[in-house]
Amino acid sequence: MSAHISTIAGVTVDTRHWIGGERVASAETFTDVSPIDGSTLGEIARGTATEAAAAVAAAKAAFPGWASTPRTERARLLHAVADGVEKRLEELSIVETSDNGALLRSHRRGVMPRVAHNFRFFADWLLKLEHEDFDTRGHTNSVSWDPAGPCVLITPWNAPLMLATWKIAPALAAGNTVVLKPAEWSPLTASLLADIAAEAGLPPGVFNVVQGYGSEIGDALTSHPDVRRISFTGSVPTARRIAVSAAANLTPLSLELGGKSPLLVFADADLDLAVDLAVEQYDNAGQVCLAATRILVEESLAQEFTRRFVAKAAALRQGDPREEATDIGPTIHPRQLDKIDGFVRRAIEAGARVVVGGHRGDGQYYTPTLLTDVTQDSEIVQEEVFGPVLTLQTFATEDEAIRLANNTRFGLAATVATGDHERAERVTAQLVAGTVWVNCFFVRDLQAPFGGSRHSGVGREGGTWSFDFYCDVKNTVTAPKGWKDHG
Template structure:
């Protein structure tokens, strides 16, 4: 099939070969809701084939060592950089992320993921010490076949973010991309093949989560499971992992606070707050709960609306567009449902609050003043262009509001005080807190959530440790060869 003029295989990639299924599902473009093609719909058969291929390939891949595996990862990274003009248009049409962002940042970030984790694995320094008459070392042992299940937003980058440390650590892979945006991961399989990866090291299977996803996470031959998605799905995966005593990590979304204190650069804070509508709000790290100190709420809101007015709803392939359509008709109805329930609850809709006039899957950037902090619109993740705004009078009250949901993925804080930055930054319960900035990521830093935002950490050595079994080797002093 051809998408954006690029040939894309609709089949799985298992054991180094393309594999079809007896049934398919239809993939639609969010841009116009037109069908892009019929995609192989895997189930128990394909899950078993992929796990078997990964299991058989594991011993040789593990035996290569970090330096041997790094050769393949660097080769794959180079191919990603060389194919940005193929990957970006396909993901744009399939997921409706801004084409300019994909070309400028996100696809190349995939290449950086593979290079960074390859180099981190090679540079690993064993912990070495002497005690109780023994010489001690901590060794990383590759854990075995790993299942990675990725979300529909930024699918290429997030797939590389998860698979890179797994491969670098010596695991073999079964990647299951989201059914709403599987195509850029199919292109990734082509690059894996071109990079010469041994058959079975990197497998990609497509399908519906309740079908092939469930079959993968329940397979007792799987040694690790990594998932990004909803807390509801994570609970099912966690049960399956627990039955087989398999380590599981999950990044499960957020409801991040964006605190604005009176001593901050108010214009910068308002611009960043209005920027949370980017990508139609389909960003788990977004600061969707705007919390403003009462003394500056009026000038802040004036600036916020001014910057929000600059947004342009449109085709993600256009350089003018800032707000894109939502991913799927089902998700559109979910977002609209949140706003309608908020309206019925007595929450005040001060901006937007309805489907956009241009139709399709576009929803107006929406701002809500909730009737109370218990409102559903405050307490649950919407994952759309919907923000709330609340006020506080004292720092402690602002922190309490920031920590008042069951989520804890990220937070944003704007202040001109270094003391407050340290104090409030420590007090906010979240896996990542940004002060006077947003979405700046260091690949060596831990990443993950608190509460229902997730379990475990990704990033740097934290990810490499997850995909490894750690061993303490103790050798008595005086032992001779």
């Protein structure tokens, strides 16, 4: 077996970069380790500024041909990519679970089918993308979306392929070429996607994948003068660094960042539903940017809510994510585990009371945790933990609930549990969030805008909003006079 090939549960993955339609090795590698058991999954090509320059050059060279490809043909090729994803759905699911520790059952049933849907949705949206012409004093205004150029997409480790394809699909549909830099903790399915894209018939250089550390290859990508768009999902500190890097070239940015989202539970809510919504926040070991990690419960309901929450949380099974019965898998990396535990230890030292969990499990597992007796200005309430750690606070009035909900620097999402439709309208209108769910959670339609307010991000993804970002939107104004008769 080649040194550049890894085999995970019988699935072979090339660990080199994919640049200009070819596999490219680097002088050095980094080790990719499974969070499930600490086993080595592969030695991954460790890119530098050299590979970054090569990938951008390949994307730039391929751009004119791809941009001029008819919409119908681009859409056909994206559907072919979706076909390839569906054909290899089981392989992608197995590899992703091994690489990032998320549940195999979730990958099979929801995540990987959504990856295929991402490509199909934006392929179809491309074909109906239009703005009705309008008149200005007899002049005709025609709006069009022109491809911008090479795009750098930097994606996270918590849902690697799904979150990457939220960006890849609209960027390619718009007529741009792409350089993808996946997170170094979960790079493997990006490599498989490169194979799928090539098999689907995407021309060389249209889709490129480079791997490595942000400090070694990420900066070279985001500061490159030939890059026309940068889209990033991840942490606020990394976003600041990318923004500084992109500033010299005034490269437009789309940033989907962290969250500290609230779940507001009012006394008139369906209590069983509210508890289900709260426990659902442990999904993916709490490693979800949208997670409503701050549970805000009306005082009169708090005792019974807590009792039911504890009972339901106790029924969760934490263990090997490859097993069907498992509800919660491991955290992604020892550094993340240490970070989560540090947050909890400091919270306890500051006076927080542990209601559920509050400690490490075996290996890279952290027990689902609920903390109460926390203050609004405490670190555990204000900062993103990105692990299976929730806090519970109470409120007396609707106004207090809204004040507590909005009192962080984030504004990614919010969830409201109430049985009063008028209350729902009043509260949601005042919440600072890019997405608000009422009596539900994580219902996402790709035609809806998605993104955050405040430190949770810049810009919106989804539907036409994605094309607005990945294109130069042009308005052509045509006069009614001045035409020569060529008849």
